[in-house]
Amino acid sequence: MKENEFYGCIRQILANAPRNQYTAELHLQMIKYADELGNITSKEFCEGVGLKKSFGTEFSKMRNLTKRLRAAGLKPELL
Template identity: 70%
Template sequence: MNEQAIFDNIKQALNDAPRNQFTAEMHLQMIKYADQLKSITAKEFCQGVGLKDSFGTEFSKMRNLTNRLKAAGLQTDLL
């Protein structure tokens, strides 16, 4: 899946999320696609998904957390 398709999937998931679940859904999507988005910057992620640049910190945190979750057995392809 190419970056634009991933961005589109994330945008759709965020649009479909209940208002009080937006942040949780955003974090889940960041973890889900962390491996496919290893080569992009946090700023590029925010621009691609249409988020404020301030969410770049969250993207970096989730990408780092994904490695630990996978080491503990999480299969991100099942999310």
């Protein structure tokens, strides 16, 4: 999947997320697309999805969490 394609998917899902579930959905998408996001900086991610740069911290947290989840058996591609 190309970079602009997964950014578009994430933007669409976030646009349809209930207001009280926006951040949880953002985290889920970061985990789901972890492979595609592997070489992307938090700044690039925020710009690509159209988020405030303050969400870069969340991006970094989810990248680290994904490694631990995978070690525990999670398959992000199934999300």
